[in-house]
Structure formats: C-alpha cells, structure tokens
Amino acid sequence: MIDPTNIDFNQLPKKFCDGAVGAYGKEAFSFALTSGNTLDSYATTPQLMKSIATWMNAQVENYEKQFGEIDMTPPQIQSPIQRADLSGPSASN
Secondary structure: OOOHHHOOHHHOOOOOOOEEEEEEOOOOEEEEEEEOOEEEEEEEOHHHHHHHHHHHHHHHHHHHHHHOOOOOOOOOOOOOOOHHHOOOOOOOO
C-alpha cells in the first residue's frame, strides 16, 4: 500500500477530470471520472466514500476561503453550428 504521507504530487501523472458519474447500492459506491474520451471507474465502501467526500468538501472550503466563492453558473457556450447556418431544401433543385 502507498504511504499517503510520503507522496510527491509533483511527480504524479495527471489527467484533467471533466466529468463524473456514479451510483450506489447498500454495499458499495461506484463512480467514473471522465477525461476527454477516457473513463476511469472505481468502486469503494460507503465508509471510504464518506471519507473522500469529507476531504473534498474541506478542500473546496479552503479554496473558497483563499480565492472566493466558486461560480457554479453554467458557461454559455455557443454551438459552432447555428440554425441560421443551416438552409432548407434548395428551391432550385
């Protein structure tokens, strides 16, 4: 088992996580983290999942204390294809 007190995070390979999905049952939590077109799935006990959630919540709280509240407004991304770009059947055909 890896000693979590002896990890050099600068040496670890990193993926940019851009999504998460999951489910749970009585005995386990299952979740997957997406990064582009890759998906890494995990399963864990309810106790460890609560520990992870507690740690993540503390990280977000500390981040917001330092940098301000995280804006959760969904970005307004405009599709590169607009309805106006599409034309109906041509009358000349």
